[in-house]
Amino acid sequence: MGKCCKCNRRLLCMCLLPCMMTGHLLIYIMVSIFVTISYTPPKITIHYIAPGFSANSSALASHPIGPFWNLRLEDGALWNQLQHVWDRQHNPILRGNTTGVIRKPRAKLLTEIEDECLSDCRSHKCSVPRMHDLNSLPEQMRAFIRSMHCREYPLLINQPGMCRRNNGSFGLEAPMLLMAIKSQVGNFENRQAIRETWGRSGLVKGESNRKGELVYTVFLLGRQDSSTGPHPDLKNLLDLENQKYGDILQWDFRDTFFNLTLKDLLFWHWLQQYCPTAIFVFKGDDDVFVRTGALLDYLHKQWDEHNLWRAYTNETGMDLFVGDVINNAMPNREPSTKYYIPERFYKGIYPPYAGGGGVVYSGSLALRLKEVSERVRLFPIDDVYLGMCLHKLGLSPHHHPGFLTFDLPETDKGNPCAYRSVLLVHRRSPKEMLMLWRQLQNLPGPMKVARNVPFLQRFP
Known part of the structure; x- marks a missing residue:
């Protein structure tokens, strides 16, 4: 009689064990599904920000430390700096994107080396861009620098x-x-x-x-x-x-x-x-x-x-x-x-x-x-x-x-x-x-x- 009871308990355990494991598996799956449905990922603004100092402009990303999009162009000279301004202005990677839509760059980007000029190019009253020791250069170079922003002539x-x-x-x-x-x-x-x-x-x-x-x-x-x-x-x-x-x-x-x-x-x-x-x-x-x-x-x-x-x-x-x-x-x-x-x-x-x-x-x-x-x-x-x-x-x-x-x-x-x-x-x-x-x-x-x-x- 005792032996029969022990056999019955073993048989019952063997039958219940798969059921318990299946139940645990079902509970795990249900919990995973619930967590996945209820999870909300953080909102990420997708646009590239170059490392560097801020240009204080909502239309452009921060100014890059180095000219990584044009490695052959050196810094430190007037023409190079002015060209970097235009390269950055026309580079789509560096444009700001605060609304999810890429904005067009501003027509004029004002920096330390370029001032906005509203005068007639032919009058030569506007000296753009500014350059230290301009008067020490030969006359033909001084004249070119004073008018190098002018591109339209009648x-x-x-x-x-x-x-x-x-x-x-x-x-x-x-x-x-x-x-x-x-x-x-x-x-x-x-x-x-x-x-x-x-x-x-x-x-x-x-x-x-x-x-x-x-x-x-x-x-x-x-x-x-x-x-x-x-x-x-x-x-x-x-x-x-x-x-x-x-x-x-x-x-x-x-x-x-x-x-x-x-x-x-x-x-x-x-x-x-x-x-x-x-x-x-x-x-x-x-x-x-x-x-x-x-x-x-x-x-x-x-x-x-x-x-x-x-x-x-x-x-x-x-x-x-x-x-x-x-x-x-x-x-x-x-x-x-x-x-x-x-x-x-x-x-x-x-x-x-x-x-x-x-x-x-x-x-x-x-x-x-x-x-x-x-x-x-x-x-x-x-x-x-x-x-x-x-x-x-x-x-x-x-x-x-x-x-x-x-x-x-x-x-x-x-x-x-x-x-x-x-x-x-x-x-x-x-x-x-x-x-x-x-x-x-x-x-x-x-x-x-x-x-x-x-x-x-x-x-x-």
């Missing part, structure tokens, strides 16, 4: 219908090449020599006997006045020249070496408004010589390759920028030279740029350069500024050996056959242009067409 002479005139009679919709030549008011002889030789407007044939392509030439001028030195009054002569040829673009700013950058900037605005369909643009000085036929042959090959590539992709824009590329260049620190850039104004190396008097780029890239230039501070060396704008786009220029910006060897300068692989040579006087042009026209047989250079490659 047109004194315009050619609004240039890219629309005669296109119908030629049976062409847009110019293949628009040649924009930087000149000065008094350089009449240079402009005339260009018109009579390599810069003729109209239908121009390549050297490989292609059909003629539409080429237009414009000359980019500023204003000469007493502030740039004693000049004779040439306004009437310039008006007569423009009436005869209709190829002058002149803006109301002082035509100085450090203001050459303005010619690029203002030309891009003009291009967007009056000639946005130009396929290629040549930008050069009025003392270079260009083998225009060979250049057209080269551009034809690039255009044909681009159209083939476009047939297999959705890309419509063409990123072509070619010239004599200079890499790892340092600013000139010699005060006696016209290229002098003091360390107080700019620190660091220059980005890759094409210099020496002439470059070629696609019309679509010109419009992109115009847009990105609004986020790059003006720099007094125009070739370097172009490199800065390209760098901002994530592009770098391509070198072409046919751009001889430092000229041929002295023994070859007078030999026409030495120009067979040349696209551009710098420098040539008006008389030398005319003489070289005639010599090249009299050479037997077609000259060698310059070899291809690939499109711009994006860098990381």
